[in-house]
Amino acid sequence: MSQNPQNIQSVLNETRSFVPSLKATSSVPDMATYEALCAEAVRDEQGFWARLGRENLDWHKPFTQTLDESNAPFYRWYGDGLLNASYNCLDRHVLAGRGDVTAIISESDSGVVTRVTYAELLARVCQMANVLKSLGVQKSDRVIIYMPMSIEGIVAMQACARIGATHSVVFGGFSAKAIHERVIDAGAVLIITADAQTRGGKQLGLKLVVDEALALGGCDTVRHVLVNQRTEQGCDMVVGRDLALEPLLAQQSTDCVPEWVDAEHPLFVLYTSGSTGTPKGVQHSTGGYLMWATQTMKWSFDITAQDVFWCTADIGWITGHTYVCYGPLSCGATQLVFEGIPTYPDASRFWQMIERHRCSIFYTAPTAIRSLIKAADMDEQVHPKKYDLSSLRILGTVGEPINPEAWMWYHKQVGGERCPIMDTFWQTETGGHVITPLPAATPLTPGSCTLPLPGIQAAIVDETGEDVENGQGGLLVIKRPWPSMIRTIWNNPERFKAGYYPEELGGRYYLAGDGAVRHSDTTYFQIMGRIDDVLNVSGHRLGTMEIESALVAHPMVAEAAVVGKPDEVSGEAICAFVVLKSAIPEGEAAVKLANELREWVKHEIGPIAKPKDIRFGDNLPKTRSGKIMRRLLRSIAKDEAITQDTSTLENPAILDQLRTSVV
Ligand code: WTA
Numbered sequence: 001m002s003q004n005p006q007n008i009q010s011v012l013n014e015t016r017s018f019v020p021s022l023k024a025t026s027s028v029p030d031m032a033t034y035e036a037l038c039a040e041a042v043r044d045e046q047g048f049w050a051r052l053g054r055e056n057l058d059w060h061k062p063f064t065q066t067l068d069e070s071n072a073p074f075y076r077w078y079g080d081g082l083l084n085a086s087y088n089c090l091d092r093h094v095l096a097g098r099g100d101v102t103a104i105i106s107e108s109d110s111g112v113v114t115r116v117t118y119a120e121l122l123a124r125v126c127q128m129a130n131v132l133k134s135l136g137v138q139k140s141d142r143v144i145i146y147m148p149m150s151i152e153g154i155v156a157m158q159a160c161a162r163i164g165a166t167h168s169v170v171f172g173g174f175s176a177k178a179i180h181e182r183v184i185d186a187g188a189v190l191i192i193t194a195d196a197q198t199r200g201g202k203q204l205g206l207k208l209v210v211d212e213a214l215a216l217g218g219c220d221t222v223r224h225v226l227v228n229q230r231t232e233q234g235c236d237m238v239v240g241r242d243l244a245l246e247p248l249l250a251q252q253s254t255d256c257v258p259e260w261v262d263a264e265h266p267l268f269v270l271y272t273s274g275s276t277g278t279p280k281g282v283q284h285s286t287g288g289y290l291m292w293a294t295q296t297m298k299w300s301f302d303i304t305a306q307d308v309f310w311c312t313a314d315i316g317w318i319t320g321h322t323y324v325c326y327g328p329l330s331c332g333a334t335q336l337v338f339e340g341i342p343t344y345p346d347a348s349r350f351w352q353m354i355e356r357h358r359c360s361i362f363y364t365a366p367t368a369i370r371s372l373i374k375a376a377d378m379d380e381q382v383h384p385k386k387y388d389l390s391s392l393r394i395l396g397t398v399g400e401p402i403n404p405e406a407w408m409w410y411h412k413q414v415g416g417e418r419c420p421i422m423d424t425f426w427q428t429e430t431g432g433h434v435i436t437p438l439p440a441a442t443p444l445t446p447g448s449c450t451l452p453l454p455g456i457q458a459a460i461v462d463e464t465g466e467d468v469e470n471g472q473g474g475l476l477v478i479k480r481p482w483p484s485m486i487r488t489i490w491n492n493p494e495r496f497k498a499g500y501y502p503e504e505l506g507g508r509y510y511l512a513g514d515g516a517v518r519h520s521d522t523t524y525f526q527i528m529g530r531i532d533d534v535l536n537v538s539g540h541r542l543g544t545m546e547i548e549s550a551l552v553a554h555p556m557v558a559e560a561a562v563v564g565k566p567d568e569v570s571g572e573a574i575c576a577f578v579v580l581k582s583a584i585p586e587g588e589a590a591v592k593l594a595n596e597l598r599e600w601v602k603h604e605i606g607p608i609a610k611p612k613d614i615r616f617g618d619n620l621p622k623t624r625s626g627k628i629m630r631r632l633l634r635s636i637a638k639d640e641a642i643t644q645d646t647s648t649l650e651n652p653a654i655l656d657q658l659r660t661s662v663v
Pocket residue numbers: 272317318319397398399400401402423424425426427428429449512513514527529530536539540541
């Protein structure tokens with residue numbers, strides 16, 4: 001498990017409790033209501049989910065079946081209902097007379113602010129949908145989106161949803177190889193991209209990465225690349241294949257009848273890292289997913305028409321899907337979208353933007369908070385107390401455990417001790433929040449995501465699937481299906497079944513892949529980190545295998561093993577142990593090679609996968625049967641004394657070498 005055991009102990013001993021003072025406007029006002037909802041979900045599971053399905057969404061044809069378990073774990077929800085996600089996010093608000101409400105306030109890296117209303121956004125989505133149709137994109141086709149955090153990116157996603165095409169967004173920081181893998185696995189017919197994105201004052205080419213990806217070959221399914229022109233930089237265009245987006249949009253009508261799809265129709269496939277080799281395409285449905293995106297906006301964030309909601313996640317991650325593209329729009333809310341980075345022009349950018357746009361709900365990652373704490377400690381001018389943050393009423397965090405000190409700072413310095421913090425635990429696979437406090441109801445403990453949402457039967461079990469007692473660590477599972485859960489892994493149903501519904505647990509519980517423990521008194525959940533070989537670096541999921549494969553693809557590398565080590569800012573940092581084909585270089589030459597390997601990994605996967613530490617060794621610590629002993633590598637990475645039994649080790653001398661060779 002990736003978290004430091006000492007941290008876990010200190011969090012479990014955490015006795016501070018913050019009783020909510022917020023008055024909920026639209027959601028759950030107190031714990032009694034929360035408990036009544038949980039009881040309803042157990043007493044009448046189908047009735048409960050059917051009610052939420054009807055309350056949260058507009059159906060073109062209402063569903064009559066709620067949950068179909070006949071082919072478990074391939075569950076079906078609202079199976080005979082017909083709907084359209086983009087209709088629910090746009091048309092229904094315009095038809096209800098709310099077309100003039102601001103849907104998105106977008107701020108560019110350089111500070112240019114653009115606003116669109118729901119009526120304008122609907123018109124733009126329709127034009128984009130018509131462009132897609134004019135290029136022959138049909139229902140069920142897959143479309144890759146490689147775009148910056150922008151209105152255009154959201155329009156592209158919504159337009160796919162409107163015509164029933166399944167989108168697969170690739171994070172703008174991922175490499176050509178990552179795009180290539182996803183294009184092939186998804187069998188994409190079209191790629192939507194931009195010439196470049198601007199972040200931190202720098203223009204980073206996107207289209208040229210797509211060109212590189214397609215040049216790797218085998219992407220015959222791709223007919224066109226649509227290019228949104230965002231900068232003066234421009235880009236090369238391949239005649240016949242590449243098309244400038246803006247002139248095509250201008251020719252299209254602002255009306256487009258939505259394609260009504262089954263509730264189970266795949267809205268999107270989002271690739272994420274697992275414990276083995278290639279990233280897996282997590283497939284989500286339309287009905288169940290959108291229901292939960294909408295419901296959790298109400299429950300976890302108490303969203304109202306008066307709020308200005310800001311989720312800082314990129315659309316390339318699940319958080320940007322559920323809490324930027326779909327949840328806020330489905331609720332008819334006003335949200336802020338930001339293309340830049342928190343530290344440009346300086347580390348007060350977030351606080352300035354909250355002040356400027358009177359943001360009331362702010363949702364970000366612990367890693368961002370930790371880096372802004374550091375910056376504020378060093379420079380008073382970027383401290384949140386210098387800014388008027390009085391518009392805030394609710395704060396949120398996501399992606400990794402938040403340490404109690406960072407929680408306290410967020411609470412005091414950003415929230416003015418007034419705003420409850422929603423520590424939302426969830427995953428790409430869960431579609432939306434699963435364990436999280438409710439802003440007006442749940443007493444908060446720093447560092448704990450508290451209790452499951454109503455309907456989520458989260459539990460902690462041992463390796464055989466038996467419940468463990470509170471206070472005992474174990475595997476986090478969800479015992480009953482829920483509407484927004486992963487449906488399958490694209491192209492790989494066996495991997496879905498084996499990975500998430502393993503035989504060892506009787507094949508009946510969803511296995512989250514995290515270790516957790518429940519507090520003996522409060523029964524609150526404490527997440528202890530991944531139990532598999534998945535790292536969490538700045539809230540981003542990366543498989544150790546992916547990074548290892550990238551390293552061994554370098555001509556000088558014979559073998560590599562990657563582990564995580566705790567890091568003050570990024571939560572976890574990547575530490576790579578590398579065996580070279582030739583002799584280990586020394587001094588400057590070693591530093592040079594280490595940097596070359598970092599650049600190599602950046603090129604193979606993306607900058608977020610660059611190893612922080614690299615250690616060269618003549619070999620890796622292995623058992624006599626040749627298995628790499630990763631727990632020893634984890635101790636070395638942390639500079640800890642090795643207390644584990646090393647008697648099964650084939651080559652004990654290697655430990656000393658690896659210990660001293662950090663570059
Ligand atoms: C971790 C992000 C502790 C966890 C939405 C999970 C968290 C993985 C929290 C999923 C939290 C997410 N507290 N850990 N509040 N939220 N995690 O798929 O290890 O990018 O399994 O989804 O992030 O990462 P993913």
